[in-house]
Amino acid sequence: MIEAKNVSLVYENGTVALRDVNLHIEPGEIVYITGPSGSGKTSFLKLLMGIEYPTTGRLKVMKQTMSKINASNIRRLRQNIGPVFQEFKLIRGRTALENVMLGMRFLGFPPKKMHEYAVEALKNVGLEHKISSLVDNLSWGESQRVAIARAIARRPSLIIADEPTGNLDIDNAMNIMDLLVSFRDQNTTVIITTHATHLIEGKEEGTFIRIDNGNLSIERKGEALV
Amino acid sequence: MKSIVYNMGYFLKEAKTLFKIDLTSNILSILSIGLIFFILALVISGWDIMSFIVETVEREAEINVYYKEGLSDTEISKLLEDIRSVEGVGDVKIVDEEESYLRMKDILGDEAHILELFEENPFSPFIEVQINIAESDVILRKLKQVENIEYIRDNKRVLDRLNDIVSVIEFVGILVVVAVGISTLMVVSHIIRQGIYNNRDQINTLKLLGAPQPFIDFPFILEGFFLTLIGGLIASILLFVLLNYGYGQVELAIPFIPLPAADSLIRSIVTFTLVTSAILGIIGSLLGVAKQGEGFRG
Numbered sequence: 001m002i003e004a005k006n007v008s009l010v011y012e013n014g015t016v017a018l019r020d021v022n023l024h025i026e027p028g029e030i031v032y033i034t035g036p037s038g039s040g041k042t043s044f045l046k047l048l049m050g051i052e053y054p055t056t057g058r059l060k061v062m063k064q065t066m067s068k069i070n071a072s073n074i075r076r077l078r079q080n081i082g083p084v085f086q087e088f089k090l091i092r093g094r095t096a097l098e099n100v101m102l103g104m105r106f107l108g109f110p111p112k113k114m115h116e117y118a119v120e121a122l123k124n125v126g127l128e129h130k131i132s133s134l135v136d137n138l139s140w141g142e143s144q145r146v147a148i149a150r151a152i153a154r155r156p157s158l159i160i161a162d163e164p165t166g167n168l169d170i171d172n173a174m175n176i177m178d179l180l181v182s183f184r185d186q187n188t189t190v191i192i193t194t195h196a197t198h199l200i201e202g203k204e205e206g207t208f209i210r211i212d213n214g215n216l217s218i219e220r221k222g223e224a225l226v
Numbered sequence: 227m228k229s230i231v232y233n234m235g236y237f238l239k240e241a242k243t244l245f246k247i248d249l250t251s252n253i254l255s256i257l258s259i260g261l262i263f264f265i266l267a268l269v270i271s272g273w274d275i276m277s278f279i280v281e282t283v284e285r286e287a288e289i290n291v292y293y294k295e296g297l298s299d300t301e302i303s304k305l306l307e308d309i310r311s312v313e314g315v316g317d318v319k320i321v322d323e324e325e326s327y328l329r330m331k332d333i334l335g336d337e338a339h340i341l342e343l344f345e346e347n348p349f350s351p352f353i354e355v356q357i358n359i360a361e362s363d364v365i366l367r368k369l370k371q372v373e374n375i376e377y378i379r380d381n382k383r384v385l386d387r388l389n390d391i392v393s394v395i396e397f398v399g400i401l402v403v404v405a406v407g408i409s410t411l412m413v414v415s416h417i418i419r420q421g422i423y424n425n426r427d428q429i430n431t432l433k434l435l436g437a438p439q440p441f442i443d444f445p446f447i448l449e450g451f452f453l454t455l456i457g458g459l460i461a462s463i464l465l466f467v468l469l470n471y472g473y474g475q476v477e478l479a480i481p482f483i484p485l486p487a488a489d490s491l492i493r494s495i496v497t498f499t500l501v502t503s504a505i506l507g508i509i510g511s512l513l514g515v516a517k518q519g520e521g522f523r524g
Contacts, residue, residue, distance in 0.1 A: 049434065051434070074436075075436045075437070075438055076436065077436070078433075078434060078435060078436030079435075079436035080436075081436070083434060083435070085434070089427070089430075089431040089434065091428050091431065093243065102432075102435075103435050105229070105232075105233050105236060105437075105441070106229055106233075106436070106437045106438055106441045108228065108229060109232075110232065111232050114232075
């Protein structure tokens with residue numbers, strides 16, 4: 001799924017975001033990435049989504065070499081990713097259902113199937129009663145769930161959630177974490193970043209990556225793979 | 227293609243949303259495009275009408291030969307023979323006073339009652355001579371040498387003037403077409419760029435979700451298409467009203483001017499206006515979205 005060999009990312013202003021990253025993530029893995037704000041978590045996710053290029057080293061995501069990838073392959077790659085952005089990136093003035101369906105419209109689903117998957121995803125995140133609500137009127141937590149529904153409805157191979165718990169209280173944050181982990185299966189890898197280490201302290205299964213000043217330390221616990 | 231068909235409802239809804247987001251600019255753009263196309267439609271109509279008049283006059287190219295009074299039948303027959311013998315001359319026939327009067331009555335139509343003001347028939351007999359318009363100069367020179375001809379009335383000067391006017395209208399028409407094309411493309415591409423700027427967050431999200439560029443562009447292209455099409459429709463309605471009113475006025479004031487049928491003229495100009503506006507709308511939109519695909523990294 002993801003293979004990094006000596007990958008570094010240095011921004012144009014000279015800031016080193018990631019140093020010499022070596023990593024191998026298999027399909028079906030659940031990966032938690034922790035580290036303080038500004039440690040390089042989001043930069044790592046940007047590399048995976050093709051928003052940034054590795055400065056050095058070789059990074060392969062779903063068989064695509066990211067330093068050589070072209071525009072159409074980036075689109076294809078992103079179509080296989082279910083992203084949950086830190087700031088949600090929902091489309092204002094549209095309903096929850098429209099937002100979820102928007103992520104699927106260009107993936108070739110027939111209209112009925114698309115509608116069915118979107119409704120199912122909103123049910124899975126507990127928002128069946130908010131299907132027709134404008135996202136402008138939803139709470140922070142509800143918007144977060146719509147963003148998750150949009151990610152999972154696409155049937156992606158890789159779910160990437162960047163700080164999905166944000167400023168939620170611990171109970172709601174745990175619920176969001178558990179919800180995301182529940183979508184992991186044999187074909188779907190889930191990567192979650194968080195600066196709140198206490199949310200993953202009790203987890204007994206998964207790959208735990210700690211990023212500090214661009215340096216990674218990796219620990220695998222339990223049955224990392226499904 | 228399948229994706230476009232599946233999502234046509236979504237694209238139309240998005241185009242409507244884009245329109246509503248910048249409502250004032252869009253309405254003003256439609257009005258300005260409507261007026262621009264109205265000017266274009268007027269010029270094209272003028273061009274069409276003048277060309278029709280010239281063609282009609284050319285098709286019916288003939289000269290009227292007035293002969294000296296008091297000629298005997300034999301002299302008139304000889305005159306007819308002399309005229310027929312000139313190269314480039316077609317049919318030659320005598321139009322007597324009575325027929326002249328009836329012809330004018332036909333031409334004047336509802337206004338023919340003015341002829342009743344004359345106590346006597348004011349028209350003289352003449353010889354109607356069909357000629358090849360291209361050889362009119364040579365024919366006229368030869369006819370002037372024929373005996374017993376008093377005066378020749380030809381349409382050449384009228385035709386020359388009409389052709390001059392058509393040339394000017396043609397030149398103005400080309401300038402107007404170019405001006406309309408450029409200004410429409412500028413207005414549409416500008417409004418589309420403005421729409422892209424207003425929706426940059428949504429576009430960025432779509433790129434991060436892996437949306438293909440045509441999927442992102444299509445609502446903007448539809449917006450541009452509808453902007454100009456509605457503008458073209460406004461121009462067509464204005465033209466329809468103006469031509470219907472104008473035709474009535476011209477037919478009353480100068481009934482003998484041959485005009486093309488109003489229905490077919492309006493139909494052809496409206497079709498031209500709508501097709502041109504739709505095409506320019508699509509091209510303007512494509513220019514507007516042209517640079518959008520460059521930042522594929524989101």
